Amino acid sequence: MKNAFIFDFDGTLGETIPLVVATVTKSFHDLGLPAPSPSEIRSHFGPDELGLLRSLDFKNSDALYKHYLRNYKDMHSEYSSAPFSGIEDVLGLLSENKIPTAIVTGKGRDSAEISLAQYGIADYFSVVECGSSAGVVKPQKMRRVLDIWKTDVKSTQVFYVGDAVQDVYDSLEVGAIPISVAWSSVADAEELRNTPTSRIFERVDDFQKWLVDSVL
Secondary structure, eight states, X not given: OEEEEEEOOBTTTBOOHHHHHHHHHHHHHHTTOOOOOHHHHHXXXXXXXXXXXXXXXXXXXHHHHHHHHHHHHHHHHHHOSXXXXXXXXXXXXXXXXXXXXXXXXXXXXXHHHHHHHHHTOGGGOSEEEOOBTTXXXXXXXXXXXXXXXXXXXXXXXXXXXXXSHHHHHHHHXXXXXXXXXXXXXXXXXXXXXXXXXXXXXXXXXXXXXXXXXXXO
């Protein structure tokens, strides 16, 4: 069978979740508004950042989003200057072996482009599908990637690599094979083990070894 890989972004390609939380917090402070706690911010993950801010403070969400994008770009190198160690090697291996790769992320297009530019990895991906302010759209975006690739999941092993429990169920919904990764500092490996994921990797090196031994 052919193989193809779709990657999540936050917590999968790079340690950007602490960056998102810090940026949201600073944006509230910039406007003189009381900032939600980190746990409250993370509890609203799902829609893109504009949708996140609307759920936290609808009245000020447009102004908050403008500050968010500026702060996200300004703070990126401090919080997350590069992708996880080993990720670029993984992407290089997939590219060398002509295995299609894409991103399906809950991030908004604006912040995704900032992060891809910071990391310098945009050229590895043939498709980048981003989130929506209306809510979770990952299954729809995965289907869009498959349509762009003209890929039938019945004849292709399409893997979705993500760090969240919901990523597992979104993958299964579209017929993709979920791979869970817990190399982010905020990932919960035990929680992921309690899902019907196909496998879990807590180190990028282990994921790369599996690729070499079982996929390439």
